Amino acid sequence: MIVDSPFTIDNSPIKIIYQLFNANNMIQCKTSKAISGMGHSMKRKEDARFLHGKGNFVDDIKLPGMLYMDIVRSPYAYAKIKSINIEEAMKVPGVAAVVTGKDLEKYGLHWMPTLMSDTQMVLPTDTVMYQSQEVAAVIATSRYAARDGREAVKVEYEPMKPVIDPYKSLEPGAPVLRTDKPGKKDNHIWHWQAGDKEKTEKVFAEADVVVKQQMYIPRIHVVSIETCGCVADYHKVNNHLTMYMTTQAPHAIRTVIALVAGHVGLTEEKIRVISPDIGGGFGGKVPVYPGYVIAIAVSFLTGAPVKWIEDRSENLQADSFARDYHITAEMAGTKDGKIQATRFKILADHGYTDAAANPSKFPVGLFSVGTGSYDYDTAFMEADAVYTNKPPGGVAYRCSFRVTEAVQAIERITDIFAKKVGKDPAQLRMENFIKKEDFPWKSPTGWIYDSGDYHAGLKKVMDVVGYDALRKEQAEKRARGELMGIGLSTFTEIVGAGPSKDFDILGIKMFDSAEIRVHPTGKAIARFGTKSQGQGHETTYAQIVAEVLGIPAENIQVEEGDTDTAPYGLGTYASRSTPTAGAAAAVAAKKLVDKARKIAAYLLEVSEDDLEWEPGKFWVKGAPEKTKTIQEIVFAAYTNHPQGMEAGFEATHYYDPPNLTFPSGAYICIVDIDKETGGIHVRRFVAIDDCGHIINPMIVQGQVHGGLTQGIAPAMYEELIYDDDGNILNGTLMDYLVPTAVESPKWETGHTVTPSPHHPIGAKGVGESPTVGAPPAIANAIIDALSPYGITHLDIPITPFKVWKALKEKGAI
Amino acid sequence: MNKQITVTVNGAQHTLEVEPRTLLVHLIRETLNLTGTHIGCDTTSCGACTILLNGKSVKSCTVLAVQANGKSITTIEGVSTEVAMNPLQEGFKENHGLHCGFCTPGMIMRATELLADNPDPTEDEIRWGISGNLCRCTGYNNIVKAILYASAKMRGVPTASTEPEFV
Secondary structure (H helix, E strand, O other): OOOOOOEEOOOOOOEEOOOOEOOOOOEOOOOOOOOOOOOOOOOOOOHHHHHOOOOOEHHHOOOOOOEEEEEEEOOOOOEEEEEEEOHHHHHOOOEEEEEEHHHHHOOOOOEEEOOOOOEEEOOOOOEEOOOOOEEEEEEEOOHHHHHHHHHHOEEEEEEOOOOOOHHHHHOOOOOOOOOOOOOOOOOEEEEEEEEOHHHHHHHHHHOOEEEEEEEEEEEEOOOOOOOOEEEEEEEOOOOEEEEEEOOOOHHHHHHHHHHHHHHHOOOHHHEEEEOOEOOOOOOOOOOOOHHHHHHHHHHHHHOOOEEEEOOHHHHHHHOOEEEEEEEEEEEEEOOOOOEEEEEEEEEEEEEOOOOOOOOOOOOOOOHHHHHOOEOOOEEEEEEEEEEOOOOOEEEOOOOOOOHHHHHHHHHHHHHHHHHHHOOOHHHHHHHHEOOHHHOOEEOOOOOEEOOOOHHHHHHHHHHHHOHHHHHHHHHHHHHOOOEEEEEEEEEEOOEOOOOOOOOEEOOEEOOEEEEEEEOOOOOEEEEEOOOOOOOOHHHHHHHHHHHHHOOOHHHEEEEEOEOOOOOOOOOOOOOOHHHHHHHHHHHHHHHHHHHHHHHHHHHHOOOHHHEEEEOOEEEEOOEEEEEEEHHHHHHHHHHOOOOOOOOOOEEEEEEOOOOOEOOEEEEEEEEEEOOOOOOEEEEEEEEEEEOEOOOOHHHHHHHHHHHHHHHHHHHHHOOOOEOOOOOEOOOOOOOOOOOOOOOOOOOEEEEOOOOOOOOOOOEOOOOOHHHHHHHHHHHHHHHHHHHHHOOOOOOOOOOHHHHHHHHHHOOOO | OOEEEEEEEOOEEEEEEEOOOOEHHHHHHHHOOOOOOOOOOOOOOOOOOEEEEOOEEEEHHHOEHHHHOOOEEEOHHHOOOOOOOOHHHHHHHHOOOOOOOOOHHHHHHHHHHHHHHOOOOOHHHHHHHOOOOOOOOOOOHHHHHHHHHHHHHHHOOOOOOOOOOEO
């Protein structure tokens, strides 16, 4: 159904009364291509500058008198610092200063809070806690001189035996690592739980079938192709700091800087954070790293701009990791395959400090969505977090707060359960899915899933891939001893954090914002509290405004990332931009339509009720020749507005989402495995995603492609590996295997459309779904291929060696 | 001891004094202010710094500036004018072959040599041909499409639809 007016706002929450898509899920456009509102595959407005080499990334910024900073890092995972000798370093031509923890201590800047309200050293005064930790900073007049200075700093260490294994870290008698915390007697950080423990125990005790699997979700790294860095530019006379930095959340960072440095006079109105073009984020550019703080401190002390750009090895070895969850997953059900309960127990290795990037009240992020897409009412989950001598973190890696871990657990254990009861995994899923008429649906851990049509998604992907024929082919191949696997993943995501009653980061509520200013000639600038790192906001946000207001998207300039000009918001991560700031754009634009109606009535000398609207113009009912375009109306807002009305044409909205959104997907992966070598060939991968209404199909599809490659990466290639002494064994891109175009399959993609009922344009967010959904589809396919030999599980990344070893152990080769 | 070199960059000749250890990528970015060439790693793995040196694509983080003495360099800024796009740039735009845009200049420089050597590559030849360049955003599907588009356009045959194959 397509209706005239896109929205009604009957106070709050906002009701959707329009439908962009027909029952066959075909994308329909309501606006013309000239306007390019939602549904158009508009080519991206941001592309030209990148294609001409005119992007503006942090390392491209060059200021007069700028100094360069390089960082001395620890070769040990755990050691006392006996001395730091800077004498030789200071003799290096061009070196201006060497900063140590003792220098920062004088200003109370040697510690900083993490996003999870833990504490982290900026620079150590006596002990290093992980390999590659920052030990001292060298400031020089050139990049090369800073590196020379770094090599000349002599640090004397007294190495200690580190704690690397998280299980051993919890054992009684393990050395207490965080001796900086008064009274801390162990390495336990926190315990978390959700669901009903007793009820779950009862269902498990009485169930026909119980399956259990220990699984490790490895430590991995986001590897955005641009590393992290900044230019801190403090002006003494004005007491003003401009901080250019690689951040996904500039506004929150400004507040954090004010909280950390307020005591030295750097208060929030004196801080401007600018996040220029960002070369990929994936969660790795949410945290505050010591390098940023040291650069600010040095600029503050010297009055000169200071640039710090980490190299790739530093980025891999010291910046926030993702995952590192040890999970015991259990499922209980009936012998005919009805899921009755799940139970998950997690040990979370946080490294030296809990520097996860999660909403404050959610130490395991949104893991509790891990009951999955299935209709049952009993679950219990618990997690314990632990300190070890590894780098801190717990960031997303293109995932909404630990949802990838949850989806890996539920989708693997579902397959294991299907195998145990002897059912086809697709059939078992179909029989257990929540039905579309049962939404909104309350999950056993308390989430209200907004909407979904899981049966439609799975049916579609099975049709596209030709599921029955593939199973037949597989049976024939098995009879010949060949290994072919078919793997499914039918996941539910949870994104768009989040409603202010539950969601905050360091106390700041997780709303987001949009401000639209329309200039007299009918062209607009729209500013947002989010920050694109490649997602295409300059195009999609313009399309949302175009959809509602009818001003061509081409004429809407989108800006983000400058805290002096953009409205406050919590930034871009966790697939939250469309669910929050995108919603804010739609509501702000709707406010402008309301104002336009008043002006049109005045210009056409009729009452507001006598007007008809479609995006771009009002006309008098029954007299379509009496028309005022949005451009004419806007011009009047500056030149001929009704007496008593506020002049100008602009609106701002801070959108507080009433609920999260729950995108879903149904993926099928087909693999062929070479028995002799363990080599895995992904023959096909088909992904059907449901992210609600689609703003720009080209961009949504692009997001899915990229997310899928970041799904195959941890499933088959990536893992940060540490030895018992805490040495990283693959801390460069020579040995940390980021998939190239050769490893990355030719992705096949499609969609179903189940709009979010509470979002103003029915959109849900999509950037991370494929990263979340792909790994279990790949793992399930590989295990399916190996199952004739009794292999029921392998931890990701599943490498040829792991496959070969498992086949060897089972006597298959 | 600095050394004098002469390089031709995007058609303009420069005579410069450089430290012998200066990496070519730093000469390009910091001395010549051509910041379209990026640095994404320290091990010659990512390809973000790819340029053409006498027409051959090289990773400029692993070439010393002095090794470029007397040679001709093309960077992303030199592949077209700012008011028009060449077929590769157009292919990337039409096919959504870039997200964050950080790897893009290196990809385009690599693809430039690839198409010069093999004007009508298969999809597989493109995938192997760009396997020295990492992209973390796009999943490569659309980069491959972009290069196929440019190949068709440069050979004067009709380019495929750029609408997403989104079933």
